[in-house]
Amino acid sequence: MNERLAYLIMIVSVPILWVLTIRVTGFPSFLMPPPDMVADILWTEREILLFHTRITIIEALSGYAVANVIAIALSVSFLYLPWFEALAIPWTVIIKNVPFVTIASILIIILGDTPLPKIIIVILITFFPILANVTKGLKSADSVLLDRMQTLDSSQWEIFTKVRWPSALPYYIAAHEIAFTGSIIGAVVAEWLFARQGLGYLIVQSMSQYRADRVWAVTIVASALAVGAYLLVRLIERYLFRWQVEDLT
Numbered sequence: 001m002n003e004r005l006a007y008l009i010m011i012v013s014v015p016i017l018w019v020l021t022i023r024v025t026g027f028p029s030f031l032m033p034p035p036d037m038v039a040d041i042l043w044t045e046r047e048i049l050l051f052h053t054r055i056t057i058i059e060a061l062s063g064y065a066v067a068n069v070i071a072i073a074l075s076v077s078f079l080y081l082p083w084f085e086a087l088a089i090p091w092t093v094i095i096k097n098v099p100f101v102t103i104a105s106i107l108i109i110i111l112g113d114t115p116l117p118k119i120i121i122v123i124l125i126t127f128f129p130i131l132a133n134v135t136k137g138l139k140s141a142d143s144v145l146l147d148r149m150q151t152l153d154s155s156q157w158e159i160f161t162k163v164r165w166p167s168a169l170p171y172y173i174a175a176h177e178i179a180f181t182g183s184i185i186g187a188v189v190a191e192w193l194f195a196r197q198g199l200g201y202l203i204v205q206s207m208s209q210y211r212a213d214r215v216w217a218v219t220i221v222a223s224a225l226a227v228g229a230y231l232l233v234r235l236i237e238r239y240l241f242r243w244q245v246e247d248l249t
Contacts, residue, residue, distance in 0.1 A: 018034070067126040
């Protein structure tokens with residue numbers, strides 16, 4: 001099936017399944033508002049939603065950019081300093097598996113109610129998939145090509161840019177499919193834990209006011225951001241590896 005058609009079917013199916021769920025379960029509108037009510041909230045409160053969406057996007061992109069820099073720097077250092085990889089991996093595993101609620105509490109105590117704790121949470125959520133994929137990709141370079149480059153007396157920079165990084169690029173793009181969407185989710189979760197701005201804060205505020213219609217509206221906005229991030233990565237992937245598609249055709 002064509003991918004565009006599949007997404008179109010999904011978009012059309014969501015409100016249909018939504019209405020059917022309401023009719024089957026019999027939930028009142030204050031618990032599960034119908035699509036038209038949520039659509040009305042999306043329009044009438046669009047300025048509030050846009051303001052908080054902008055805050056979430058800034059936090060997600062800021063944390064994600066830093067996570068990319070850290071992950072790539074560590075992956076490259078692992079390639080040329082194996083002892084450093086052996087030393088750093090246990091730390092990365094610990095950081096990845098510590099509950100983020102605990103880390104968030106520590107960060108808010110130390111740094112206060114600023115954007116920095118939320119950005120750090122996004123970094124911690126997103127950097128590990130990038131680190132793992134780029135590290136694997138750099139080490140997956142064709143040994144024959146590496147030997148040929150060394151035979152030609154190529155510099156380490158030439159070997160890295162012409163062999164190792166092209167080999168790691170598919171892994172790096174694949175990591176974005178997980179990590180980029182995770183940056184949006186991470187920002188919302190961080191705001192939900194501690195914030196006065198952003199989509200996560202808006203969810204908490206709406207829940208305290210028993211505004212299920214606004215909670216659903218914010219959920220739709222956050223989901224749209226995550227799906228949009230995924231589709232953007234797929235678009236970039238198709239552009240970078242368009243030669244593969246041309247070969248297949």
